[in-house]
Amino acid sequence: MASIREVAKLAQVAPSTVSRALNGSGYVAEETKEKIREAVDELDYVPNQWIRNLYQQKTGIIGVMTPEIIHPYFSSLWSFLELELHKYGYNMMLCNTSGKKEIEREYLDTLERNLFDGMIIGAAFLPDKYYKKIQKPIISLDRIISGVPLVTSDHVRGGDIAARKLLEKGCKRLLNLSDPNEKMVASSRSGESIIRVMEENGAEVVTESFLWIDVIHYSRSIRRAREILKAHPNLDGIVANDLCASAFLKIAGEMGISVPRDLKIIAYDGTYITDFNFKTIAAIQQDVALIAKEAVRVLIKLINRQPLENDEIYVPVHYKGGDTV
Amino acid sequence: MASIREVAKLAQVAPSTVSRALNGSGYVAEETKEKIREAVDELDYVPNQWIRNLYQQKTGIIGVMTPEIIHPYFSSLWSFLELELHKYGYNMMLCNTSGKKEIEREYLDTLERNLFDGMIIGAAFLPDKYYKKIQKPIISLDRIISGVPLVTSDHVRGGDIAARKLLEKGCKRLLNLSDPNEKMVASSRSGESIIRVMEENGAEVVTESFLWIDVIHYSRSIRRAREILKAHPNLDGIVANDLCASAFLKIAGEMGISVPRDLKIIAYDGTYITDFNFKTIAAIQQDVALIAKEAVRVLIKLINRQPLENDEIYVPVHYKGGDTV
Numbered sequence: 279m280a281s282i283r284e285v286a287k288l289a290q291v292a293p294s295t296v297s298r299a300l301n302g303s304g305y306v307a308e309e310t311k312e313k314i315r316e317a318v319d320e321l322d323y324v325p326n327q328w329i330r331n332l333y334q335q336k337t338g339i340i341g342v343m344t345p346e347i348i349h350p351y352f353s354s355l356w357s358f359l360e361l362e363l364h365k366y367g368y369n370m371m372l373c374n375t376s377g378k379k380e381i382e383r384e385y386l387d388t389l390e391r392n393l394f395d396g397m398i399i400g401a402a403f404l405p406d407k408y409y410k411k412i413q414k415p416i417i418s419l420d421r422i423i424s425g426v427p428l429v430t431s432d433h434v435r436g437g438d439i440a441a442r443k444l445l446e447k448g449c450k451r452l453l454n455l456s457d458p459n460e461k462m463v464a465s466s467r468s469g470e471s472i473i474r475v476m477e478e479n480g481a482e483v484v485t486e487s488f489l490w491i492d493v494i495h496y497s498r499s500i501r502r503a504r505e506i507l508k509a510h511p512n513l514d515g516i517v518a519n520d521l522c523a524s525a526f527l528k529i530a531g532e533m534g535i536s537v538p539r540d541l542k543i544i545a546y547d548g549t550y551i552t553d554f555n556f557k558t559i560a561a562i563q564q565d566v567a568l569i570a571k572e573a574v575r576v577l578i579k580l581i582n583r584q585p586l587e588n589d590e591i592y593v594p595v596h597y598k599g600g601d602t603v
Numbered sequence: 604m605a606s607i608r609e610v611a612k613l614a615q616v617a618p619s620t621v622s623r624a625l626n627g628s629g630y631v632a633e634e635t636k637e638k639i640r641e642a643v644d645e646l647d648y649v650p651n652q653w654i655r656n657l658y659q660q661k662t663g664i665i666g667v668m669t670p671e672i673i674h675p676y677f678s679s680l681w682s683f684l685e686l687e688l689h690k691y692g693y694n695m696m697l698c699n700t701s702g703k704k705e706i707e708r709e710y711l712d713t714l715e716r717n718l719f720d721g722m723i724i725g726a727a728f729l730p731d732k733y734y735k736k737i738q739k740p741i742i743s744l745d746r747i748i749s750g751v752p753l754v755t756s757d758h759v760r761g762g763d764i765a766a767r768k769l770l771e772k773g774c775k776r777l778l779n780l781s782d783p784n785e786k787m788v789a790s791s792r793s794g795e796s797i798i799r800v801m802e803e804n805g806a807e808v809v810t811e812s813f814l815w816i817d818v819i820h821y822s823r824s825i826r827r828a829r830e831i832l833k834a835h836p837n838l839d840g841i842v843a844n845d846l847c848a849s850a851f852l853k854i855a856g857e858m859g860i861s862v863p864r865d866l867k868i869i870a871y872d873g874t875y876i877t878d879f880n881f882k883t884i885a886a887i888q889q890d891v892a893l894i895a896k897e898a899v900r901v902l903i904k905l906i907n908r909q910p911l912e913n914d915e916i917y918v919p920v921h922y923k924g925g926d927t928v
Contacts, residue, residue, distance in 0.1 A: 319736070347672060348675070348679065353672045356672060357672060361701070369713070370699065372699070374681070374695065376682075376685065381689070388664070407644075495875075496876075500878070528881070553825070554876070555853075555879065
């Protein structure tokens with residue numbers, strides 16, 4: 279097998295330059311990198327990263343735990359997160375648990391086996407104890423895990439904005455959706471905030487279950503939205519995640535319910551799919567770019583063993599107007 | 604640090620059972636696994652998988668190279684792929700290149716560093732030579748790479764079905780979209796097939812560029828769709844990927860073009876978002892579940908060094924009716 283010296287010789291640079299280029303550990307000009315890369319290819323040089331990593335304890339890879347990748351909120355967030363991680367020289371590997379605890383455990387093992395330098399937890403279903411014993415840098419985006427820094431949207435404010443907008447438009451009977459199985463900060467905090475503000479202002483809140491598994495299978499969302507609108511014909515307001523909101527808009531059309539005249543809809547997340555339909559759906563928009571930026575900033579601090587100024591970071595949300603309120 | 608013997612003792616099983624359970628290398632009853640897992644947790648036992656893997660050359664992880672994760676075709680496909688890989692005891696790690704060659708190289712290095720047991724290439728931008736020298740099991744889903752097995756939809760047939768459906772409905776002037784930068788089998792083969800069948804039957808085909816980067820940013824898709832429909836007011840048929848098809852449907856509505864009377868639209872991919880709008884978009888549907896199944900079957904054969912009966916597998920596509928033709 280070729281050595282790093284042979285690579286350096288062929289590329290006509292110093293071995294330390296090859297090392298810097300391959301490790302991303304310092305500045306190397308683009309054209310020099312290209313020459314090194316060509317030499318690496320020509321000589322079939324495989325840096326024995328594995329053995330080196332045994333000493334360095336570094337792989338350059340950050341694991342990102344996601345409950346699924348169908349919902350455009352997650353796919354948007356992970357796209358931004360990846361760009362952010364690249365700025366610091368890290369690659370991202372998406373670990374999709376499909377909400378299964380056994381798979382979540384396996385990915386945590388992967389972290390403990392040192393295949394990742396750190397992990398970002400998009401959603402978690404295992405009890406806190408599995409996270410507490412982890413010595414590696416981790417942060418959470420959507421679940422409160424004691425001892426783990428949290429970077430998330432200001433969902434209390436998000437719920438508040440949504441409720442006040444609906445009240446302003448005259449809503450009296452709001453639909454609130456919940457999934458008893460999931461523990462995401464987004465839905466619990468925004469939901470509580472919406473209910474509080476609506477009830478304080480004399481509106482009625484009807485809560486119905488809408489399982490996450492039904493959210494990410496659109497045909498099931500459609501069926502469930504139809505059931506709910508049939509069971510509650512006098513609803514006049516809905517706040518729901520983007521996919522659900524879209525299903526309710528479609529079913530309202532099918533049932534001859536006029537949006538926004540008889541039913542007002544606000545989506546929660548505000549991804550591109552709220553601009554997708556014949557009516558643009560009004561939305562509370564999470565700032566995925568900023569969440570990604572903050573999450574990576576905090577994670578890099580943990581990796582570098584720098585102190586955090588704050589264990590909980592709340593990223594502002596925004597109201598995006600549309601044709602549905 | 605605790606040893607495997609201590610774990611076995613606490614779980615009241617043989618050390619070989621612990622080993623089997625942790626390696627997934629043989630049958631262990633669910634409740635036994637649970638006991639072992641509890642013991643592992645209690646003792647904080649970390650199997651030194653890394654060192655072991657240096658000998659075994661196995662990580663249980665398959666890398667999946669994806670150009671992006673926003674388009675629902677990819678997010679659906681990867682969800683199915685992950686379920687399939689789990690059936691064989693593998694975890695999937697999504698490697699998002701954002702279409703950047705440098706990142707693609709880094710992930711290929713990760714494969715060569717033995718962090719993956721194999722790789723599934725969703726889309727690739729690097730020249731073939733980077734793939735040819737790889738000794739590890741890889742398969743391709745959307746690009747022809749010499750020497751690498753291909754599992755893909757029957758796009759020639761897909762294009763044929765779409766073109767004949769449009770001809771049957773009286774289309775005379777079809778819009779064909781292409782991105783000169785991308786090399787996906789899906790768009791090139793289906794596109795060629797559509798053009799051939801349309802022209803053989805006396806219809807005109809107008810080709811316009813539509814960059815992939817515009818496809819995955821919905822606001823850009825909308826802008827580009829508007830430009831194209833303004834430049835070609837007498838188009839009467841469009842075949843385009845799901846996101847584009849949806850943008851054209853929205854803009855047709857905005858411009859007062861009646862769909863399907865004056866303009867017929869067929870989406871190519873047929874993911875859930877074609878059922879999303881006020882009109883269900885007719886589509887050529889790729890069978891993502893079957894693509895995932897076949898891809899994993901072939902990859903496992905490569906990993907086990909079994910002979911392949913076929914280097915190219917074409918998965919049938921289906922026509923899904925809708926309100927747009």
